[in-house]
Amino acid sequence: MTAQYQAHGSVAVITLNNPPVNGMNLETRGAAVDGINRALADDAITAIIITGAGNAFSGGADIKEFNSPKSLAEPNLHTLIDVVENCTKPVIAAIHHVCMGGGLELSLGCHYRISTPDAQIALPEVKLGLLPGAGGTQRLPRAVGLEIALKMITTGTPERASDLAKTALFDEIIDGDFFAGALAFAQKVAATRPLPKVRDQNVSHSHFSDVIEHAKKQAKRGFLIAPLDCIEAVSASVTMPFDEGILFERQLFYTLVAGAESKALRHAFFAERAASKIPDVPADTPIRAIKSAAVIGAGTMGGGIAMNFANAGIPVKILETKEQALEKGLATIAKNYQNTRDKGKLGPEKCEQRIALISGTLDYADIANADIVIEAVFEDMGVKQSVFEQLDKVMKPGAILASNTSTLDLNQIASFTKRPEDVVGTHFFSPANVMKLLEIVRGKQTSREVLASAMALAKKLKKIGVVSGVCDGFIGNRMLEKYIQQAGFLLDEGCLPEQVDKAVEKLGFAMGPFRMGDLAGNDISYAIRKRRAIEKPDMVYSKTADKLCDLGRFGQKTGAGWYDYQPGDRTAHPSELVRQLIEQHSTEIGLTRRTISDQEIAERLIYALVNEAAFILEEGIAQRASDIDMVYLSGYGFPLHLGGPMLYADTIGLANVEKAIRHYAQGHYGNVWEVAPLLHSLASKGQGFNG
Numbered sequence: 045m046t047a048q049y050q051a052h053g054s055v056a057v058i059t060l061n062n063p064p065v066n067g068m069n070l071e072t073r074g075a076a077v078d079g080i081n082r083a084l085a086d087d088a089i090t091a092i093i094i095t096g097a098g099n100a101f102s103g104g105a106d107i108k109e110f111n112s113p114k115s116l117a118e119p120n121l122h123t124l125i126d127v128v129e130n131c132t133k134p135v136i137a138a139i140h141h142v143c144m145g146g147g148l149e150l151s152l153g154c155h156y157r158i159s160t161p162d163a164q165i166a167l168p169e170v171k172l173g174l175l176p177g178a179g180g181t182q183r184l185p186r187a188v189g190l191e192i193a194l195k196m197i198t199t200g201t202p203e204r205a206s207d208l209a210k211t212a213l214f215d216e217i218i219d220g221d222f223f224a225g226a227l228a229f230a231q232k233v234a235a236t237r238p239l240p241k242v243r244d245q246n247v248s249h250s251h252f253s254d255v256i257e258h259a260k261k262q263a264k265r266g267f268l269i270a271p272l273d274c275i276e277a278v279s280a281s282v283t284m285p286f287d288e289g290i291l292f293e294r295q296l297f298y299t300l301v302a303g304a305e306s307k308a309l310r311h312a313f314f315a316e317r318a319a320s321k322i323p324d325v326p327a328d329t330p331i332r333a334i335k336s337a338a339v340i341g342a343g344t345m346g347g348g349i350a351m352n353f354a355n356a357g358i359p360v361k362i363l364e365t366k367e368q369a370l371e372k373g374l375a376t377i378a379k380n381y382q383n384t385r386d387k388g389k390l391g392p393e394k395c396e397q398r399i400a401l402i403s404g405t406l407d408y409a410d411i412a413n414a415d416i417v418i419e420a421v422f423e424d425m426g427v428k429q430s431v432f433e434q435l436d437k438v439m440k441p442g443a444i445l446a447s448n449t450s451t452l453d454l455n456q457i458a459s460f461t462k463r464p465e466d467v468v469g470t471h472f473f474s475p476a477n478v479m480k481l482l483e484i485v486r487g488k489q490t491s492r493e494v495l496a497s498a499m500a501l502a503k504k505l506k507k508i509g510v511v512s513g514v515c516d517g518f519i520g521n522r523m524l525e526k527y528i529q530q531a532g533f534l535l536d537e538g539c540l541p542e543q544v545d546k547a548v549e550k551l552g553f554a555m556g557p558f559r560m561g562d563l564a565g566n567d568i569s570y571a572i573r574k575r576r577a578i579e580k581p582d583m584v585y586s587k588t589a590d591k592l593c594d595l596g597r598f599g600q601k602t603g604a605g606w607y608d609y610q611p612g613d614r615t616a617h618p619s620e621l622v623r624q625l626i627e628q629h630s631t632e633i634g635l636t637r638r639t640i641s642d643q644e645i646a647e648r649l650i651y652a653l654v655n656e657a658a659f660i661l662e663e664g665i666a667q668r669a670s671d672i673d674m675v676y677l678s679g680y681g682f683p684l685h686l687g688g689p690m691l692y693a694d695t696i697g698l699a700n701v702e703k704a705i706r707h708y709a710q711g712h713y714g715n716v717w718e719v720a721p722l723l724h725s726l727a728s729k730g731q732g733f734n735g
């Protein structure tokens with residue numbers, strides 16, 4: 045049984061009980077229907093309460109039932125809601141903690157809803173590229189009004205029950221003994237007839253067309269269809285009778301479920317969950333408590349990393365070599381918090397509390413007791429060596445020694461200590477206090493306990509942790525190098541930066557490669573190329589990037605890069621000087637410029653990512669294809685509606701991807717393409733990366 049039935053005097057209480065959040069799977073739905081029927085058959089029962097066990101009313105659909113025929117099997121959610129709504133005895137939803145998706149839709153079918161003040165109320169289906177398909181788009185607007193419903197359904201973000209107290213969603217908000225309050229409420233309404241139904245209400249609204257148009261304008265800023273369909277469905281709650289609106293909602297729902305966008309968003313949802321699992325590190329692996337932290341280096345990354353700890357309530361000490369650098373770093377942190385506070389995103393008290401958790405030092409002795417230390421000094425093996433030798437001397441036994449290196453060999457870094465099993469890579473992305481991705485680099489000797497602890501830390505810092513093996517650039521940057529390489533070749537062969545950027549931005553990329561370079565600073569990749577030139581002298585790349593940097597055009601920070609910038613404005617303006625530089629370079633290397641289609645640009649850039657990813661997967665650097673998708677979705681602005689490079693390639697068909705690569709391999713810079721064996725073998729078997 046996944047819902048319990050209990051009579052409390054004349055009130056029947058049906059308690060949904062399907063941990064962790066009482067997902068509405070087939071058994072739970074069946075047990076709820078049985079409960080209603082049992083209460084109807086018992087003359088002693090005059091009212092029925094539906095509530096949830098543990099810390100949820102209901103989180104909605106059971107994700108274990110996603111994509112399974114069981115989700116539609118009878119009694120499905122529609123049937124359960126009909127049974128509840130048509131029940132001849134009053135049904136009261138007693139809501140606490142979490143009431144989302146199908147859970148909220150069920151409660152909207154009840155005659156009354158009461159709640160604790162702090163319950164989280166949401167219809168989050170849009171986040172999976174769907175809309176609430178069990179009446180949510182028709183009943184919620186009738187309960188809370190058009191504007192609130194539109195906001196909740198198109199964004200999927202939760203509202204506190206107390207913030208909705210003034211709407212018709214709740215009949216009572218109960219502060220205090222909730223169960224006693226629920227029983228008293230049920231007894232109070234037991235004899236009231238007719239039974240109120242949300243479906244019989246009119247939607248309260250004003251300026252209907254303006255509100256809908258405004259919502260559409262907001263939704264069109266993204267690349268997603270689902271928010272627009274949500275708006276269509278919600279408007280039907282005003283323009284159509286209830287039963288027609290329900291049918292319209294259902295049609296839209298089925299179209300979305302079958303579409304590529306929802307497939308991609310659901311893939312991303314499961315990919316995030318899968319990323320937290322490491323096959324040879326069981327879930328019960330002991331983890332080390334992290335109650336204090338230290339960061340070495342107060343630069344761009346060190347400051348952001350320290351803010352992560354403070355935001356999670358963990359005290360953190362930053363160590364620098366010089367007072368001036370330390371002061372500068374701490375001042376930047378304070379300024380960042382001040383900006384957040386000025387934007388109203390953080391209250392003054394919280395802001396002060398967080399700043400107070402961050403302190404600075406010049407002395408290693410002060411950090412010796414930290415549970416974890418993250419090194420974020422210059423990207424130079426010599427500097428890393430001196431830091432890790434020092435850490436090995438001073439840090440307490442059991443401390444986790446982490447490096448934020450973005451390209452260097454973690455195994456070599458670990459070898460500078462006598463405890464390589466305690467060394468792990470924590471590769472944050474810039475700005476470190478904002479970006480969700482955290483690549484967790486597993487060294488040859490990193491212990492399972494340390495790895496599990498780093499994954500748990502990612503969760504605590506509200507990051508998406510993805511495990512990567514050791515290689516130059518790890519998962520994300522190693523793939524990016526091939527993408528940037530193609531972007532450079534496209535310039536040599538006939539494109540300008542703005543054409544390349546637009547070709548991928550129109551697919552939904554947050555930023556094309558050249559706008560990204562200008563934002564990150566072209567000097568950073570310049571420095572990496574100089575190092576690589578020594579390590580890999582036969583490396584081929586477009587020299588336009590070096591020529592750009594020789595002119596001091598490092599990007600936004602110097603007011604000029606691939607584009608021109610006006611002071612204080614991040615808008616990228618195509619540059620005449622850059623055009624000349626690029627065209628002249630083509631002439632110098634004897635290349636006749638040609639017109640290149642947007643399709644070729646997008647394919648060369650994305651397939652460069654995909655092909656390198658196939659090597660990464662085959663080498664075991666990434667654990668699974670969906671981890672690679674997660675890296676690109678959460679760290680590189682890859683369009684969510686395409687589901688990441690691997691799912692995108694699967695959607696195109698790997699045989700088509702291979703064919704295109706072999707075609708580009710005939711081009712001017714064709715010899716850089718080498719079809720990854722894994723890509724070839726999957727393509728020839730008609731399979732995809734994700735199965």
Ligand code: NAI
Nearest residue numbers: 341342343344345346364365369420421422423449450474
């Ligand atoms: P940065 O140059 O902004 O900061 C480095 C800081 O380390 C400076 O404040 C410097 O004074 C300090 N430092 C240098 N040697 C030190 C030592 N021996 N002891 C203590 N402090 C020392 O560099 P950034 O950008 O913060 O990079 C740091 C690390 O993070 C590098 O390994 C880099 O590859 C990596 N990284 C950088 C990203 C970025 O976008 N900037 C992204 C991800 C990783």
